[in-house]
Amino acid sequence: MSYPVSARAGIVVTGTEVLTGRVQDRNGPWLADRLLELGVELAHITICGDRPSDIEAQLRFLAGEGVDLIVTSGGLGPTADDVTVATVAEFSGRELILDDALEATIADILRRLMGRSGVGEVDFDAVLAANRKQAMVPQGAEILSPVGTAPGVVVPGTPTIVVLPGPPRELQPMWDKAIRTDGVQQAIAGRTEYRQATIRMFGLPESGLAETLRDGEQSIADFDRLEITTCLRRGELEIVTRYEPDAAPVYDALLALLQTRHGREIFSTDGALVDDQVAELLAGRTIATAESCTAGLVAARLTDRPGSSAYVAGGVVSYSNEAKSALLGVDPRLIAEHGAVSEPVAEAMAMGALRRFEADTAISTTGIAGPGGGSAEKPVGTVCFSVQLADGRSTTTTLVLPGNRSDVRERSTTVAMHLLRRLLSTPAGVGHA
Amino acid sequence: MSYPVSARAGIVVTGTEVLTGRVQDRNGPWLADRLLELGVELAHITICGDRPSDIEAQLRFLAGEGVDLIVTSGGLGPTADDVTVATVAEFSGRELILDDALEATIADILRRLMGRSGVGEVDFDAVLAANRKQAMVPQGAEILSPVGTAPGVVVPGTPTIVVLPGPPRELQPMWDKAIRTDGVQQAIAGRTEYRQATIRMFGLPESGLAETLRDGEQSIADFDRLEITTCLRRGELEIVTRYEPDAAPVYDALLALLQTRHGREIFSTDGALVDDQVAELLAGRTIATAESCTAGLVAARLTDRPGSSAYVAGGVVSYSNEAKSALLGVDPRLIAEHGAVSEPVAEAMAMGALRRFEADTAISTTGIAGPGGGSAEKPVGTVCFSVQLADGRSTTTTLVLPGNRSDVRERSTTVAMHLLRRLLSTPAGVGHA
Numbered sequence: 107m108s109y110p111v112s113a114r115a116g117i118v119v120t121g122t123e124v125l126t127g128r129v130q131d132r133n134g135p136w137l138a139d140r141l142l143e144l145g146v147e148l149a150h151i152t153i154c155g156d157r158p159s160d161i162e163a164q165l166r167f168l169a170g171e172g173v174d175l176i177v178t179s180g181g182l183g184p185t186a187d188d189v190t191v192a193t194v195a196e197f198s199g200r201e202l203i204l205d206d207a208l209e210a211t212i213a214d215i216l217r218r219l220m221g222r223s224g225v226g227e228v229d230f231d232a233v234l235a236a237n238r239k240q241a242m243v244p245q246g247a248e249i250l251s252p253v254g255t256a257p258g259v260v261v262p263g264t265p266t267i268v269v270l271p272g273p274p275r276e277l278q279p280m281w282d283k284a285i286r287t288d289g290v291q292q293a294i295a296g297r298t299e300y301r302q303a304t305i306r307m308f309g310l311p312e313s314g315l316a317e318t319l320r321d322g323e324q325s326i327a328d329f330d331r332l333e334i335t336t337c338l339r340r341g342e343l344e345i346v347t348r349y350e351p352d353a354a355p356v357y358d359a360l361l362a363l364l365q366t367r368h369g370r371e372i373f374s375t376d377g378a379l380v381d382d383q384v385a386e387l388l389a390g391r392t393i394a395t396a397e398s399c400t401a402g403l404v405a406a407r408l409t410d411r412p413g414s415s416a417y418v419a420g421g422v423v424s425y426s427n428e429a430k431s432a433l434l435g436v437d438p439r440l441i442a443e444h445g446a447v448s449e450p451v452a453e454a455m456a457m458g459a460l461r462r463f464e465a466d467t468a469i470s471t472t473g474i475a476g477p478g479g480g481s482a483e484k485p486v487g488t489v490c491f492s493v494q495l496a497d498g499r500s501t502t503t504t505l506v507l508p509g510n511r512s513d514v515r516e517r518s519t520t521v522a523m524h525l526l527r528r529l530l531s532t533p534a535g536v537g538h539a
Numbered sequence: 540m541s542y543p544v545s546a547r548a549g550i551v552v553t554g555t556e557v558l559t560g561r562v563q564d565r566n567g568p569w570l571a572d573r574l575l576e577l578g579v580e581l582a583h584i585t586i587c588g589d590r591p592s593d594i595e596a597q598l599r600f601l602a603g604e605g606v607d608l609i610v611t612s613g614g615l616g617p618t619a620d621d622v623t624v625a626t627v628a629e630f631s632g633r634e635l636i637l638d639d640a641l642e643a644t645i646a647d648i649l650r651r652l653m654g655r656s657g658v659g660e661v662d663f664d665a666v667l668a669a670n671r672k673q674a675m676v677p678q679g680a681e682i683l684s685p686v687g688t689a690p691g692v693v694v695p696g697t698p699t700i701v702v703l704p705g706p707p708r709e710l711q712p713m714w715d716k717a718i719r720t721d722g723v724q725q726a727i728a729g730r731t732e733y734r735q736a737t738i739r740m741f742g743l744p745e746s747g748l749a750e751t752l753r754d755g756e757q758s759i760a761d762f763d764r765l766e767i768t769t770c771l772r773r774g775e776l777e778i779v780t781r782y783e784p785d786a787a788p789v790y791d792a793l794l795a796l797l798q799t800r801h802g803r804e805i806f807s808t809d810g811a812l813v814d815d816q817v818a819e820l821l822a823g824r825t826i827a828t829a830e831s832c833t834a835g836l837v838a839a840r841l842t843d844r845p846g847s848s849a850y851v852a853g854g855v856v857s858y859s860n861e862a863k864s865a866l867l868g869v870d871p872r873l874i875a876e877h878g879a880v881s882e883p884v885a886e887a888m889a890m891g892a893l894r895r896f897e898a899d900t901a902i903s904t905t906g907i908a909g910p911g912g913g914s915a916e917k918p919v920g921t922v923c924f925s926v927q928l929a930d931g932r933s934t935t936t937t938l939v940l941p942g943n944r945s946d947v948r949e950r951s952t953t954v955a956m957h958l959l960r961r962l963l964s965t966p967a968g969v970g971h972a
Contacts, residue, residue, distance in 0.1 A: 420866070
């Protein structure tokens with residue numbers, strides 16, 4: 107693997123709740139990905155609490171290491187322990203000044219938020235005073251408009267410092283604006299342009315992929331011009347490859363090798379998620395769910411995206427045996443004979459959902475998420491799935507999934523998505539399994 | 540805020556897969572907890588790749604910041620990119636020497652591992668040579684016997700450096716041995732014992748809390764002996780306070796002030812989560828859910844914990860109007876008259892769930908998660924909730940929640956938990972709202 111000369115960056119994550127592990131940092135990894143995509147090399151991530159001297163020490167460290175860009179996250183709230191902007195201003199030798207236009211913007215946002223919250227009576231002027239602090243910016247900084255109530259700032263210099271809020275849903279939308287600022291563009295001028303491509307697989311063990319990659323190293327010329335990282339997550343394998351544009355033929359050779367060896371397991375070569383694919387396959391259809399061990403997670407995942415009400419009718423969480431019979435019409439004798447976790451019951455649940463919701467597509471899950479309830483015959487992690495279509499196509503299967511209660515529930519949800527994808531993309535008349 | 544003199548520590552997490560976010564670091568948070576328990580103050584966590592110069596820079600930074608103890612994780616394997624021990628040795632000015640006893644120990648472990656792995660034919664002498672590297676330790680270091688194949692080392696000095704392996708299942712068992720070494724005991728001799736207390740609130744804006752804390756600063760003597768951090772998450776405020784044992788009366792005064800001002804919003808002063816409280820309140824009861832906009836998230840959250848099948852009967856995700864009527868018995872005229880997102884429909888959904896699942900507790904949600912579907916009268920974020928108990932107690936309310944689709948759905952789920960908590964903890968005969 108080669109490391110081309112490039113722009114270098116460091117990330118400073120602030121927040122005592124992150125330093126002490128009470129909140130898991132999601133910004134460091136997210137920013138690391140964005141920097142990689144840009145072709146900027148990430149050298150260090152540093153995490154500290156809300157103490158100005160510690161934040162300042164980390165800025166000094168990174169500047170001393172010669173990075174071109176520092177990105178900070180957190181510490182932009184209205185409370186006294188939020189000190190990042192003031193600390194960055196002092197570090198850059200810039201005065202903090204009140205930005206009147208920004209103050210007015212924040213006041214507008216707060217008025218709107220408070221007007222509709224109905225959470226309780228608070229003196230609006232006191233709130234404004236607390237939030238005035240958020241309108242103080244380092245002189246000469248570029249302002250990134252707030253997504254929540256906290257604005258970000260870009261302080262140009264050597265290094266340029268991008269100051270972003272802590273909540274990921276505020277930080278992420280601000281990033282695109284941040285990289286378009288002059289300050290950041292100057293800092294990352296020395297970067298190398300990379301292409302990045304993502305291949306997704308389902309159902310292949312990581313060791314199988316490793317073997318193919320070792321073979322590729324032998325059989326594909328210039329294989330070392332590809333920077334390949336693989337990641338296994340909930341049964342899906344994600345293969346991300348970065349390469350300089352002129353190494354595109356090498357990437358094409360890799361893709362061809364993977365398709366020859368693992369064509370059945372590859373479900374995406376354009377970055378699309380299984381959720382995107384299932385949403386597309388469900389257009390014009392109506393789906394209902396019947397969940398036991400996943401208890402709503404499949405319905406929640408199907409409705410995660412805007413517009414899903416066009417094809418999701420609803421679902422039943424039938425946690426108890428009584429609910430399976432009363433709401434889905436599962437024959438109690440079927441449960442008595444085969445047990446609640448069995449393929450006949452999974453089929454009956456899915457068929458009940460088809461009927462009760464007048465849907466044309468239904469999926470069911472019934473399993474043992476643990477930690478209790480397992481047996482020698484049906485250990486913890488045993489989950490039965492059934493997909494039923496109104497045209498008679500169907501698929502029913504049983505898997506034993508690894509991990510703890512939460513792993514089994516999440517993994518089952520992902521398996522359900524893939525079973526839907528496979529059956530819905532099979533031509534009619536072929537799919538009865 | 541005062542920072543009592545104490546032993547201070549820093550953590551260095553190494554590994555390119557962690558730096559680039561492909562693998563989530565679990566060692567930093569785990570070590571942070573252990574240090575807090577010991578009364579050692581954690582100042583910095585730094586993360587870098589497998590490059591000696593970056594690791595050395597982080598050690599230099601932490602030593603320069605005057606920490607008494609550095610703990611590193613990762614980079615102890617047999618391959619060439621594992622460089623932590625050599626880098627620490629060079630940083631401490633100690634020679635690397637082969638420890639014969641340790642080499643024999645590692646050889647024994649490898650012989651046992653390879654005997655049972657069946658992974659394939661490998662030349663044992665080649666493996667031993669690769670692993671000889673793991674028996675090279677800095678002169679004068681204390682050795683921590685391997686849990687996997689990699690030994691840890693404690694290099695005494697100013698600061699003392701504890702070098703631990705990356706896999707959490709190897710690092711964690713080594714920690715107890717590490718803190719018992721002379722090197723670590725000397726480094727942490729100056730530690731202070733702290734107490735830590737957590738208060739949780741729901742329904743108070745962060746700025747309201749900030750105002751009370753500012754008042755506390757004026758009215759409570761020695762307020763600066765409390766180290767307070769606040770964190771806002773899905774409408775819940777978490778306030779964590781650390782203090783030395785003799786500052787307990789100061790903490791008691793803070794708690795009394797918060798209870799006077801925000802008694803209605805405080806729901807936990809002992810660290811318990813709303814999930815813990817709801818699980819306890821549901822013991823001996825049977826709950827059913829009727830969800831529209833949350834689409835299964837409330838059912839999934841209630842069944843998140845082991846043993847929940849004792850009190851969760853199930854639920855209906857009634858995404859379409861037809862499903863609300865067919866599965867929950869909501870009168871279609873009610874929907875036509877008030878709209879699907881309305882308090883009468885929320886009530887009818889919860890009452891339908893009570894009936895259909897023969898439950899004694901039911902909760903419903905119906906709202907507009909967005910991005911589409913909003914109107915001037917009912918903007919995106921409008922969510923109606925209803926809790927109905929079989930004994931006639933009930934509560935129904937409408938909120939307008941901020942954020943995007945996913946925020947509205949998650950926040951609604953948290954609100955549902957709090958409405959359940961409030962009604963179930965109200966004495967019978969009082970709760971009809």
